[in-house]
Amino acid sequence: xxxxxxxxNVSKSYxxxxxxxxxxxxxxxxxxxxxxxxxxxxxGSGKTxxxxxxxxxxxxTKGKLxxxxxxxAALGESAxxxxxxxxxxxxxxxYNLIPVLTAFENVELPLLLTKLSKAERRKHVEDTLExxxxxxxxxxxxxxxxxxxxxxxxxxxxxxxxxxxxxxxEPTGDLDRASAEEILTLMERLxxxxxxxxxxxxxxxHAAQRARIIRxxxxxxxxxxxxxxxxxxxx
Amino acid sequence: MKIPLKYTFRSFKAKKLTTTITIIGVSLVVxxxxxxxxxxxxxxxxxxxxxxxxxxxxTRKAANGEISSIIDPETQNVIRTLPDIGKNPDGTxxxxxxxxxxxxxxxxxxxxxxxxxRGIGKVGMQIRPQVKIIEGRMFNFGLRELIAGEALHKRFxxxxxxxxxxxxxxxxxxxxxxxxxxxxxxxxxxxDAIQLLGAFNRGNTCSSITLKLADINQYDNFKRAFDSDRxxxxxxxxxxxxxxxxQSEFLATFIRxxxxxxxxxxxxxxxxxxxxxxxxxxxxxxxxxxxxRSLGFKRRSILASFxxxxxxxxxxxxxxxxxxxxxLQFFSISTMNFxxxxxxxxxxxxxxxxxxxxxxxxxxxxxxGGFLPSVRAARMNIVTALRAG
Numbered sequence: 001x002x003x004x005x006x007x008x009n010v011s012k013s014y015x016x017x018x019x020x021x022x023x024x025x026x027x028x029x030x031x032x033x034x035x036x037x038x039x040x041x042x043x044g045s046g047k048t049x050x051x052x053x054x055x056x057x058x059x060x061t062k063g064k065l066x067x068x069x070x071x072x073a074a075l076g077e078s079a080x081x082x083x084x085x086x087x088x089x090x091x092x093x094x095y096n097l098i099p100v101l102t103a104f105e106n107v108e109l110p111l112l113l114t115k116l117s118k119a120e121r122r123k124h125v126e127d128t129l130e131x132x133x134x135x136x137x138x139x140x141x142x143x144x145x146x147x148x149x150x151x152x153x154x155x156x157x158x159x160x161x162x163x164x165x166x167x168x169x170e171p172t173g174d175l176d177r178a179s180a181e182e183i184l185t186l187m188e189r190l191x192x193x194x195x196x197x198x199x200x201x202x203x204x205x206h207a208a209q210r211a212r213i214i215r216x217x218x219x220x221x222x223x224x225x226x227x228x229x230x231x232x233x234x235x
Numbered sequence: 236m237k238i239p240l241k242y243t244f245r246s247f248k249a250k251k252l253t254t255t256i257t258i259i260g261v262s263l264v265v266x267x268x269x270x271x272x273x274x275x276x277x278x279x280x281x282x283x284x285x286x287x288x289x290x291x292x293x294t295r296k297a298a299n300g301e302i303s304s305i306i307d308p309e310t311q312n313v314i315r316t317l318p319d320i321g322k323n324p325d326g327t328x329x330x331x332x333x334x335x336x337x338x339x340x341x342x343x344x345x346x347x348x349x350x351x352x353r354g355i356g357k358v359g360m361q362i363r364p365q366v367k368i369i370e371g372r373m374f375n376f377g378l379r380e381l382i383a384g385e386a387l388h389k390r391f392x393x394x395x396x397x398x399x400x401x402x403x404x405x406x407x408x409x410x411x412x413x414x415x416x417x418x419x420x421x422x423x424x425x426x427d428a429i430q431l432l433g434a435f436n437r438g439n440t441c442s443s444i445t446l447k448l449a450d451i452n453q454y455d456n457f458k459r460a461f462d463s464d465r466x467x468x469x470x471x472x473x474x475x476x477x478x479x480x481x482q483s484e485f486l487a488t489f490i491r492x493x494x495x496x497x498x499x500x501x502x503x504x505x506x507x508x509x510x511x512x513x514x515x516x517x518x519x520x521x522x523x524x525x526x527x528r529s530l531g532f533k534r535r536s537i538l539a540s541f542x543x544x545x546x547x548x549x550x551x552x553x554x555x556x557x558x559x560x561x562x563l564q565f566f567s568i569s570t571m572n573f574x575x576x577x578x579x580x581x582x583x584x585x586x587x588x589x590x591x592x593x594x595x596x597x598x599x600x601x602x603x604g605g606f607l608p609s610v611r612a613a614r615m616n617i618v619t620a621l622r623a624g
Binding site: 052055057058077078081082083084085086090092094096098099100101105109110112113157 | 237241246248249523525526527532533534617618621
């Protein structure tokens with residue numbers, strides 16, 4: 001299986017006034033295509049920062065990031081936006097749906113950046129909402145949906161352009177157990193059935209169980225990968 | 236592709252109160268702005284409508300208006316010798332030598348106001364076919380009688396049929412009311428030119444001469460003869476329309492400058508209102524901005540989206556202000572025309588150019604108010620924006 005993510009000696013620091021805060025230290029990581037990787041670690045360990053770097057919404061202070069064959073750290077602002085639109089699907093903890101747009105319109109948003117016709121966009125959106133089990137909620141606004149349904153709309157929005165990589169930051173963090181299970185099952189299905197590469201940040205060991213590989217971050221350093229069976233045994 | 240417009244417009248609902256207040260603010264400023272332009276345009280329209288394009292008006296060069304112009308009898312005779320002047324079937328030339336004086340009469344609200352009194356002969360009526368008697372009768376030549384313009388009739392208790400007006404120590408009877416389709420003549424009193432000259436001891440001098448050419452296409456020929464005659468060097472000619480257009484310039488420009496100065500000051504308030512609305516829109520939608528950027532929308536799309544929102548708010552405000560201002564067309568007001576030192580009644584007049592300028596003015600407020608907040612939205616760091624939730 002080919003590598004879809006290659007993180008080479010990446011460091012990330014922030015400046016607060018004149019104080020440099022180092023978040024990631026010389027991280028190297030490889031993720032194969034079709035992988036489902038969970039990134040765990042305590043708060044402030046740098047897992048969301050690493051996810052943001054891989055997703056191209058943040059830039060490393062040092063190092064190289066090759067995602068889906070592109071050295072994204074070398075891309076300009078505009079090229080990076082174009083790359084994100086084509087290559088990455090985002091799932092956020094609080095869904096981040098646009099409240100004034102319906103489920104259909106939210107899912108259609110990333111397709112507005114493609115050259116698809118209106119009819120083609122409609123077909124894609126309807127099919128995707130069917131996949132996530134919300135074919136009957138397409139004209140509902142986010143506030144008319146439950147948390148689980150909102151997250152499913154967000155997942156539909158993330159996969160509607162068929163990106164090579166799906167990044168999820170605490171996708172079950174705002175959900176009750178039952179809804180969280182539904183979302184994780186859906187993500188598992190996307191990984192197994194639709195061969196989506198998924199990188200998920202989570203605090204929740206139950207959520208992490210659904211991944212095939214779990215990596216831990218501790219104070220900006222990455223520990224060795226562990227297959228999920230080993231984790232399960234420790235829970 | 237841009238962020239869909241429905242996102243922009245539906246976002247209005249999410250901030251109904253601030254959006255409505257901003258729209259009201261912009262609409263009031265545009266209302267005042269449009270009203271000022273309509274007032275200035277009303278003055279121009281009224282005065283320009285006073286003249287007929289095929290009539291030629293002659294006055295003394297040094298005079299600012301008819302009131303300060305004097306044409307002596309010798310010059311009147313020289314003018315009669317110029318070519319291409321129209322004639323009646325009986326051979327009389329279509330020339331009207333008109334004395335113009337200003338008198339004080341009492342307004343309906345009690346104050347005094349200057350009113351222009353114009354003396355005319357039979358030709359004076361003939362070359363102005365738009366002037367119609369609408370009440371009473373025409374004055375008799377040889378008698379001290381007057382007819383009053385429609386606008387005066389509405390504003391002055393003495394400008395009524397049967398009333399008397401004190402003129403040069405004598406009382407003149409008002410015997411009729413005339414209309415000239417809302418032109419400047421409607422703010423004048425007209426009487427027999429010879430009687431007026433006698434009452435004011437003016438001899439045979441007049442203030443202005445209005446004449447009709449046999450064919451307006453011969454104006455260049457007339458002009459050449461006029462300009463080359465050394466006896467007429469102290470005098471100037473213009474088409475009557477052009478003459479009154481020039482007469483309107485000073486008052487219209489004064490209204491415009493004063494009005495625009497005031498509305499520009501008002502517009503600072505409305506612009507700041509729009510800016511506050513847009514800054515709050517950006518602050519409330521920070522996470523949405525972060526989300527849209529992470530989905531791949533570029534900075535310029537975010538900038539365009541927020542700027543469109545600001546422009547839409549100001550455009551709605553502008554349209555509301557214009558609709559309100561359009562009702563002013565049903566009102567007419569009067570003011571002192573500085574050029575003639577007399578009362579001029581006019582209506583607010585809307586024109587396509589005022590609509591366009593007012594909407595541009597509204598959009599300008601939208602751009603100025605929305606630009607900085609939109610730039611702020613566009614420059615937002617994605618990670619920081621996403622964390623704002």
